[in-house]
Amino acid sequence: MSATSSARPVLPPDIRAMKGKAPIVTLTAYTTPIARLVDPHCDVILVGDSLGMVLHGLPSTIGVTLEMMILHGRAVTRGASKAQVVVDMPFGSYEESPAQAFRNASRLMAETGASAVKLEGGTQMAETIAFLTARGVPVMAHIGLTPQAVNTLGGYKVVGREAEAAKVVADAQAVEAAGAYSVVLEKVPENLAARISQQLSIPTIGIGAGVHCDGQVLVVDDMLGLFTDFRPKFVKRYAELGHSADEAIAAYAAEVRARAFPAPEHTFQDQVAKSTK
Incomplete structure (x- = not known):
């Protein structure tokens, strides 16, 4: 049974309670x-x-601002009535200190209506996660590949192979102990993600981490196929809307140039002229 069957919006405790269930x-x-x-x-x-890359054409997520997250967070909460809305904390908005993180996280929640925030980092962010959760800010953690650290990591690579596995496990344990109610595992080897999911008492949500996580997340534009030239291995395209949109736009352009659009059924006529016919 999905949490979205509830009559009220889903909240962080509901997500945590789904561990080992649906x-x-x-x-x-x-x-x-x-x-x-x-x-x-x-x-x-x-x-x-990811809205920085998907909607704003940025080369990475690093240029995303708190104001951008608030703007889009507000838009999403207007359209959501059942699902829990979680807003990412952008690069530079939480790393300086727990106090900075609380100031910006509380602003995100107050100004968007979201019920939780997500931040990247494991052991190094444990103190901040504990500080936030103790002050009423539910935190979804994010470990493995952390896109905001792409320059440090050296690219969007799989994280947790061989010697790196112990660090990813330690990160998972640290965010759980700090009070995160769930954790995203990104581009982590499937067997490692399965082991972490079994060990933790909080749900794991995978993206490129295999089927054994407690849930899955994808960028909606990727799974809808809105980008015709972007095909990461971990994304299944459930539609090819990019191709459909290209065909539709091309057809519109052709009809405009041929003066086939607008046709009479798309045109308003003067009432006097119409009555004299």
């Missing part, structure tokens, strides 16, 4: 119309800082 369905959304589409089907809607 898989947690998560998609990103950045706008009200998309939030309305995914809300009936998802347990969690993530307003990811």
